[in-house]
Amino acid sequence: MQPDWYPAWRDEAFEQLIAKNARLEKEFRLGHWQRYNYDLTTGRLLFSDQGTVKVVTEIQIAGSTSAKAGNWLWAWSSSNLPGEILGDAKRVRSFGQENDIAELKQAYVTDTTDDLEALGWDLTAAMVRVCEAIGAYRSPSGEGGGLYLILKSASWAS
Template identity: 70%
Template sequence: MQPDWYPAWREEAFEQLTAKNARLAKDFRLGSWSHYDYDLTAGKLLFSDQSGVKVVSEIQIAGSTSAKAGNWLWAWANSNWPSEFTTDAQSARSFGQKHGIGELTQDYVKDDDLNALGWELTSAVTRICKACGAYRSPPDDGVGLYLILKTISWAS
C-alpha cells in the first residue's frame, strides 16, 4: 500500500541521506572514531577516541532491525524507547498515514535485506524531518539501531 510517487521519493531520500552522511564523514570524521555511545537521558550520540569525546550529536531514534525476527521495528512502536526520542519516527508515521504509505505506518516491516531496509526507512525519516544525517550502530547480536542526527558539532 503506497502512492505511485512514493518509490521515487524514497529513492531520492536515500540519495539525499547518502550525500548528507558523506558530508558528515568529511566534516566530522563520522565512521572513523574508535568509540561511540548514545545517551538516551540526554538524547545525544557521542563519538570519541582514547583522549575523550570529540563529536556530539542530538539524536532521535528511527527504529531497529533484528536478524532473528527478520524485520524492522519503528521506534514509535517500541515501548522501550523514551517517547521524547521517537518524535521524528512519529512524524514519519503521520506522513505515512496522510499519504497512505503502509511501511511508514506498520509497527513492523519485513524484508530480505534488513540493512538496506533500515537505511531506506531511516532516509525517509531524515527527509521528512529535515535532519542533518543518520547513524546506524554496528549490529550487535543481529540488531541494528538507526539514529537520526538532528544537530552535530565538535565537542567543546
C-alpha cells in the same frame, strides 16, 4: 500499499542521505572515531577518541532491525524508549498515515528482499527526509540487527 510517487521519493531520500552522511564523514569524521556512546535519556550520540569526547550529536531514534524476526520495528511503536527521542518517528508515522504509505504507518516492516540492512537504511532515509535531519547513523551491529538513529545536529565537543 503506497502512492505512485513514493518509490521514486524514497529513492531520492536514500540518495540525499548518502550525500548528507558523506558530508558528516568529511566534516566530523563520523564512522572513524575509536568509540561511540549514545544516551537515550539526553538524546545524544557522542564520538570519542582515547577517552575524550570529540563530536556531539543530537539524535532521534528511527527504528531497529532484527535478523531473528526478519523485520524493521519503528521506534514509535516501542514502549521501552523515552518519549523525548521519538517525536520525529511519530512525525513519520503521521506522514505515512496522511499519504497512505503502509511501511511508514505500520509498526513492523517485513524484509522481503533478504537485505535487512538495506531496508533499515531505506526507512531511515525516509525519516531523515521527512524530518529534515542532517544525516543518520547505525550502531555497528552483530548478526542480530542494528539500531538506526537520525542526527538532528552535530558539533565539535568544546
